[in-house]
């Protein structure tokens with residue numbers, strides 16, 4: 283059972299939750315202005331003993347309200363209130379809120395309580411109330427996710443810490459917000475469930491999550507929702523001249539699958555979403571090296587995160603019945619070394635007729651995306667967005683704190699708007715004309731990579747730009763954000779599901 287989230291107008295003393303978390307802005311011993319003001323505002327909901335104890339903690343320098351600082355305040359054997367730091371008031375925003383909620387849910391799980399409550403003061407609602415409640419739901423459910431599908435023992439029980447934690451309660455100060463809060467939590471539950479499912483797909487090993495397995499997962503959705511599903515296998519890929527997809531998959535025993543999943547919630551021209559779906563990337567004949575103590579082939583199962591994300595976007599759109607027309611295109615295949623593999627020096631004619639000279643078989647993601655982006659033109663899309671774990675250089679550019687984005691101004695700007703509302707951060711990189719010559723091929727039209735080091739992430743974008751014609755388009759490089767080695771904010775190590783909320787928000791807002 284996943285965690286149940288309830289919304290109520292109860293006070294701290296009224297709730298049955300075993301632990302109640304209350305946020306405090308950063309303050310110090312001399313200047314208790316924030317605390318006094320807070321105490322005045324919430325006197326009906328928070329017992330004065332709590333405020334008095336927090337004052338003591340501040341005086342003893344045990345708790346200052348620093349961002350994500352946590353300190354228990356025992357009122358009795360049965361009543362545990364936990365003070366949570368919200369950081370400096372002037373630096374507080376929705377991103378801080380999500381991080382604090384994440385920290386609270388993990389703390390409750392680790393305390394092994396059955397239920398906990400989170401007190402939501404009006405002062406912390408920086409977005410509109412629904413958005414704040416939704417952020418609470420999303421952050422809670424995404425933070426408690428753990429991948430335990432392949433464990434035969436020590437199961438985590440859907441994030442509940444061996445099934446102990448069952449309920450999270452959102453205590454709302456303003457009673458008129460209870461109904462909107464309930465609605466927002468329902469939306470958050472739908473979104474988080476689909477994201478966590480995508481995380482499962484990304485975390486599953488490549489011997490299980492093969493192209494056919496993922497194609498089948500997409501097909502499963504058709505039974506539940508009104509969706510259109512098409513899959514092109516090896517023969518159809520060949521017949522349709524999707525030669526780049528064919529080339530990348532040629533060294534693998536796993537048959538490539540080009541999946542097209544359509545959600546038709548409006549009769550407008552579709553938004554086409556293309557997700558990179560390399561279910562395992564060994565690098566191909568340019569086998570990934572073993573550098574120092576780390577094998578760069580490790581974790582290459584997650585090279586299909588783009589495709590998994592697009593399946594989730596379609597499922598969320600279907601569950602929330604969004605008024606949108608979305609077509610997700612997912613080229614799924616493995617990149618393996620073999621006698622039948624494509625080689626460096628090969629020149630391959632892409633779906634749109636461009637002759638691509640292969641200079642590195644490990645730059646395979648852009649090849650399958652290129653064919654998929656060109657193929658998407660047949661749907662006459664209003665716009666095109668691709669998401670891909672494309673370049674290691676993305677982490678050099680902005681680290682794991684955000685994704686790199688590039689493309690048409692209008693789409694990039696709309697993505698930036700969606701990014702603000704979802705706190706999934708993106709940073710724009712340029713696609714200046716002069717970059718194009720770095721991919722000039724002497725014997726074909728275009729090289730798939732530039733052998734000398736340079737702006738690696740931009741090169742990926744520049745390459746793809748050749749396949750989108752005049753359609754407004756953006757490319758999101760999620761290589762640094764799709765997975766994480768350690769717990770960061772509201773994610774656990776492994777797949778993060780980054781980009782899904784961003785794209786759902788983009789689709790919702792798209793006009």
Ligand SMILES: [Zn+2]
Nearest residue numbers: 563644645646
């Ligand atoms: Zn590669």
